[in-house]
Amino acid sequence: MTHDQAAHQAVDDILADQLTLMTLLAESAPASQVLAVAESIAKRASTESARGRLREQTLRVKDLLDRRARRDRDLSALFDTAKDLASLKDLTAILTAIAARCRELLGTDLAYLSLIDESGTETSIRVTDGTVSPLLQHLRLPLDVGVGGAVALTGMSHQSSDYLGDERLGHNDDVDSAVAAEGIRAILGVPLKVSGNLIGILFAAQRAPRTFAAEEVEMLSSLATLAALAIEKTQLIDRSREALVEVEGAHAVALEHQAAIDRSAAAHDLFTAIIFRGGGLEELATALHDVLGIPAVILDADGHVLASVGFHDHPRDLPAVPPRDPDAGIPATAREGAWTVIPIDAVHDRLGALALLHPELLSDVNGRIAARAATVAALLLFWRRSVAETSDRDRSAFLVDVVSRPAGVESDRPRPAAFANLPDGGAWHVYAIRSEAPERRLLAALTRQLSTNHMMHVRYADELIVAFWSPDRTVAASDLAPRLSDELGDDVTIGEATSPSGLGGLRGAYDEATVCLKTLVTLGRRRTGADRARLGVAGLLLSESRDLASFVTDRLGPVLEYDRRRGTDLILTLDAYFRAGRSLAETAQTLHVHPNTVTQRLARIDQLLGAGWRDSASALDVQLSLLIHTVIEGLDTT
Template identity: 45%
Template sequence: MPTTRKNVSTGASTGSSVSNTSNTSNTSNTSNTSNTSNTSAASTPRTATDVSPTALRYLHNLLDLLDRGAPPEQFTAPAGAAQGGDLSDADAAAVAEATRVALRIRRTLSQHRRREAELAALFDTAGDLARLRDPDAVLKAIVHRAKLLLGTDVTYLSLNDDEAGDTYMRVTDGSVSAAFQQVRLGMGEGLGGLVAETARPYSTGDYRDDQRFRHTTTIDSAVTEEGLRAILGVPLRLGTRVIGVLYAADRTARTFTPDEVALLSSLADHAAIAIDGARLLDETRTALVDLNAASRTIEAHSDAMRRAEDAHDRLTDLVLRGGDITDVATAIGAVLQGGTLIHDAEGAELARAGTDSRPPSARAVAASRAGGRAVSVHGTWVCAVLAGHELLGSIALTGRADLDDADRRLFERASVVTALLLLLRRSVAETEDRVRGELLGDLLTGAADPAGLPARARRLGVNLDDPHAVFVLHAGTDTAPRPRLLAAAARIAQARRGLAGVHHDDVVLVFPAEAPGPGAASLASELGQILAGPVTVGAAGPVAGPAEFADAHAEARRCGTALCALGREGTGAALRDLGFLGVLLGDQTDLGGYVRQTLGPVLAYDAKRGTDLTHTLRVYFDVGASQARAAEALHVHVNTVVQRLDRIGRLLGRDWQRPERALELQLALRIDQVSRHDDAGRPAT
């Protein structure tokens, strides 16, 4: 063997090293130095220059196999050939040693490549999971990637149910059994339950025969139906909390290597983070949706509140600026885009805007009053107008059957403003009624200075210089209490620039009128409709000054009493409309007026045409209403009498021969006869 060898690690010549050592040593140490050099040479690894060309060729083959990544069995061929070839023992040993080193290097390289592939797969998995947003998609991706990385028959994932205290199958990949896909494991039951309980990985080469686990009929039957033998389970952990278990399983018995356990555990760690991230993202999405919904709700509520405040301010300002109830009804209809009806507590209409609907029923108003909220009745919203527990009236909104909560509250707020207006109106009305009542009392009693009454009246919008009629009102006990009658009279007085009040227990109404009789009849009809019952009205006047009101009031009272005595409740009249009773009851008897009122058409006909129908009528009554005897007394044919009576009937009306009317006519004829006698100074013929 050559004495000069190249060191594999240093690349320096051993022979040179030995030579340099001999030159620097003492002569006496030469033999020791040579022995040391030989020992070093014997222990130094053989290099390419130490082997034969044939052995060197075997070594090149080994390097080529490493470069190609050949399987392990191909590495044993060079060593076997070297032992049976023409190599020396030393060369054969060198080739065998090189083969063992090459196999070790191959294993190391294979492990590195496998680890590199696993790391790359884990990175890819992490990237894939990071891109997923749906929790279900994340779980499916985890299970599928585990199946690809470990190459097992089945992979699956279970999640812990904290409320039920167990773990349930969530996702599977490669499973064919429905029972297996729906199985639930109690904590500590089976391999998965033990992993979930202890937060540690467990594996088994053959689950059916492994007695380390607590077997149950449900789990064993599901595993048997799926045909699983080898099972590996690792925990899905978030910090110290286990949220589930990730499994890899084969249908043949085998042992899982530590590398497989580590790989599945790494994947489980990524999976747990991805699951938690997806959960947090889902919760964030849900929170954002809820937040957006809450934001929209708050915005809508804010808009509704702002709209309600604007409407309230608008209505309140309208009231404070002196707007009337019609202005408020119009404003409410404009704000709520509907028609509006406002009634008082008695059901009398106060205002109407944009609707021709009928007033709400008393039942609807009562329902709103009882609940304190607006109610819908047949597409019409009704809200009671309240001042505390007192009912002031009602508001009805038409044309808005779909009134939402915000508009409903706005409508209810409008009722509060309406209550404010009605209270103001009532306060003003009470004050004004008191002032008007005081003025009316002074007019009817004559106790105040007449000179100051016109000025007081003008301040109330009443002109006493105009002819006024005095009306005394009486409603039956079944019709309405006096406050309702007084309220109705006050509204009429205000509308007609008059006065209303209570005097000597009578509701008295005074307003400008030239003819009190027709005015009383019209007033009785109007009040009867408002109060839904008969109202009797006695009238007097017209009066020309403050001094005449007291007498007119007394006459109107007598007239009202006479109407009730005659059974004419619910009608209105003046004394002159009562015929001779009016003449008898009147303080100032106007006989000429009574004659003109009773016989006026006949007297006018005679005066215009020169006839004497008046005389014929008087004779007809004198002879007992006999046409034949009247013809004899007048010395005319009976047909002439018939024609004259027919003409009288057309002038006086068809009922002129009724007993009551006939009595009136006979009295008027007697008064006319006496009047003519007094005027002529001789008896009338």
């Protein structure tokens, strides 16, 4: 090979080695390979100094390229982290992702993140990654202890290559115990800041001594910046969501309040309309039920139902009407079982109560609506009482005039307006009542039992005189007196009579009723009632008319009518039965019939007169009626 050719070959070899060197540098090849090629080139240098400079520059280029490659990887990792954090909405998920990425980027054994609490005096570890002991999880870190304390004090990153032996840092037993349990030696902490304010600390830790490079500190600081922004975004979203919930809640409250106002206004309009058109308690109870949707009942002062609505049947297990406390102010609503009870008061009198069947306490709005209904009920009851008292005075004056005039003298007083449309010949009944029960309660109970609005009453000569009109007398005094006695808890004794000629015959009916009452009292038959017919012999003796034929008809009328229609002679059997001392055998012998025939005839008489005719008192009336009937029949045939 010529000299020129050898020179050219040497140049080519150098160029080839340089190309190989640049390729290795570009591919981030290991330093040993780069140095091997660099040595090959350096051997051709003319001096040792040139060869040294070549090796030095080669290593500098290698290091620069490595750092740039690492920075590119770090930036790529940070970019990926930013994308991942942006997709997360939950704070815990974000914190967990940050800790995992921190451990991945720095290649540490574990990572954890703490946030400053509301007091600003300590942080609490929120998430960990790579821990093996539970002591570190949820540990509270005072701001003057450890690496975290140094970060909080300076606002800058801080590290310790061997934490437990680092006397520069503050220590406490809880933190040191947790660090020892994890086997942690080296710790790096960087601040999490939002708008310059420290909100937490991000930690990377190693279970072996380690000094973190500046690039690693910078990387973790960059990650902390991204983490702080993600945390701030999440907290802003959470606060926005909470604010939205508050706004929606306030809106819902406003709507509910407006609905309550609308319902209250609707109830007010309904109640006012009832007052103006003179409606009653049933209409009020129905309106209240329409507004509240709750079964309601209005009670009088004695606890009796005046109106009810919303019940499948009659309301049961009714609450008691609370007694009125004269020293109390506004009547208080009370709970009794499932009932809400609102007193109904007028001036100084308790008129009754409004009771609502509801398992829970009424809301404020519903409570005010119910209280307003109770006020309207008080107005209606008071108005009804006032009208009734005015009408009662008119009726009582008429009745006083009737009963105080001598018998046979017609009253010249005009009949009460309330009775203007009643037929003059209607069925007027008179009760003479003696009882120690309060008159108001007695009249209220009597009104309920009689189911009539056409009634007048007056206290006269120590008795309560009641006259009422009814198309048919549905309740006899004999049934009414014990009922009223039981209800009022006091003896109620009633004498009864019927006016044969409407209002014009009230005086005679009054006289007869008072005679019946006095007879019952004289005979000691309290807590009962009777008309003249039911008094039997006593009624006949006390009667001024001594109407014997009517007495016989009252006692034996059904038997006499049966004999007349059927052509039988049961009256003869009845007479023979008493003459034989109620002996069936002797009666049969007297009538020349079999005893079974007598038994059958007596059974028929039971059907006609009622089974009670054989009792001692009734039997006497029947025997006397038989005697009078025989005498009258004898007189008629002579």
